[in-house]
Amino acid sequence: MEKYTIRLYVLGDTPVARRAIENLRAICADPEVGAHYQAEVVNLLERPQLAEDERIVATPMLVKHLPPPMRRIIGDLSDREKVLIGLDIHPPPPEED
Amino acid sequence: MTFNYAKMSSGIRGLDAILEGGYPSGTPVLLTGGPGTGKTVFGLSFIHGGLAAGEGVVMVTCDERPGRLVDYMDGLGMAGSRALDEGRLRILDMRPGFEDEVVGVYDLDVIRLRIEGALAATGATRLVIDSLDNLQLALGGDRLRTEILALFEWLRDAGLTTLVTLSATAGAGVMHRFEEYASDCVIQLSQQLNERLMTRYLWVVKMRGAAHGTNEYPFLLDAGGVSILPVTGTALMAAAPTTRTATGVAGLDAMLGGAGYLDGSTIMVSGAAGTGKSIMAASLLHAALEAGRRAAYISLEESPEEIRRNLRAVGIDLAPFLESRVLEMHSVRSVEMGLESHLIRISERVDEAAVQFMVIDPISALADLGSPLQVKMMLVRFTNRLKARGVTLLLTELLPDDARNTSTMNISSLSDVWIRLRQVESEAEVRRVIQLVKARGGASSGGLRGFTIGASGIQVEGS
Structure with missing residues (x-):
């Protein structure tokens, strides 16, 4: 099955950027998320034109283009629940006992 | 520091x-x-x-x-x-x-x-x-x-x-x-x-x-x-003109010391309805045009056609000056814009057309467009700016019939020359009276004189 790409834009190798990458890795480690999405990190210092194309005003920024709706999250992604809700990716409900 | x-x-x-x-x-x-x-x-x-x-x-x-x-x-x-x-x-x-x-x-x-x-x-x-x-x-x-x-x-x-x-x-x-x-x-x-x-x-x-x-x-x-x-304080000092222009009214020139007013003056002509303010203003305008000045007439009440018709009846013909484009006439309804808008537009016109003599008839039409203080502050700024550019500004002011010698807009302090026109009833006749209340930078008689308005314009008595 083909996976959707979510992109994390960072600016340089800063503590905030590293934290965001770390948090995103942890989120994608969830099998339910990892089964459908793969993450890609883009350093805007290397590809500054993407900051224009994506109209980025703050970093880190996580962008999901597909599947719709398009979603963008600004910040170091320190709240996993909020990131999943924000991306419109719903983690499986906790198992009932 | x-x-x-x-x-x-x-x-x-x-x-x-x-x-x-x-x-x-x-x-x-x-x-x-x-x-x-x-x-x-x-x-x-x-x-x-x-x-x-x-x-x-x-x-x-x-x-x-x-x-x-x-x-x-x-x-x-x-x-x-x-x-x-x-x-x-x-x-x-x-x-x-x-x-x-x-x-x-x-x-x-x-x-x-x-x-x-x-x-x-x-x-x-x-x-x-x-x-x-x-x-x-x-x-x-x-x-x-x-x-x-x-x-x-x-x-x-x-x-x-x-x-x-x-x-x-x-x-x-x-x-x-x-x-x-x-x-x-x-x-x-x-x-x-x-x-x-x-x-x-x-x-x-x-x-x-x-x-x-x-x-x-x-x-x-x-x-x-x-x-x-x-307007800045320094702009005020920029031009202190020393040349004079005749008013075109022989008796009035005599009252002003013989040679007319200083160029760049602010001249105010005040009077009740029918006292001849517009004709007085037009006489000065005509004389300035004859002296080679570029001029603009801003009418806040009547249309340019009405004004020209009224003036032809007293022997003042502005047509040649309009044709040679040394005079422009604009009619503006005061209610169309705010006071500031009027004055900013007028000043810009002065710059664009290099106007040297400007008539605003009557300035009192602007009085209702703000509080008295607002109106006065705006006019101070406006007259100062024109003065800094060496423009002679002629303002007419319509006074209510019961106003005595005062300027209702309280702007007489802005003017260098203040001419007051009145009609005085005595016995069975009505006499027109002119008073030079103030004439900065020149000798003035200060007294009252009679005048008439006829087919050849204004005649001040005793001249």
């Missing part, structure tokens, strides 16, 4: 005069104001100023689409799309996505990265950010304040003259105070509705280490962009 800051033209003539040269160079300038006060047009004027001087300019838009801004500039007759094509103008689209979520810590360093890229591409040293509050809405929080302060610090370190606009919405008060500390120059725009007419005002709240005008200045926003009518 004062420092001399280098200045950079704002692209708005009147504002440069108020700021004594322009915005302070190399620092952020904060322009605040509510929605619709014209902040974006100030930004576009600053851009145009740079482009016109051959510079490159960068604009950051957080509000309007870049395409709309370019259309707007083109519509104002500014070099928008051409400069964009030439690569001298870069517009960075920084409209935030209002759907964006904020989760955790972020920074605005990417804004610097984008600005730096555009500066390098255009060679710009001037920058416009319009408007900061959209970022505030989209991102919010304490974090943003720290980041914006850092951005301002960077703009200063980079030596960029940056015009930053910010909405003066009620809830943003704390944010304002904060940014005001980070900025050397703060300008506030506002608008007021008086008598159903909108007037916009500009106020320089702060200008660190440099002189600036401290009043609230009315300004206009129209098809030509921003127009401001400032």
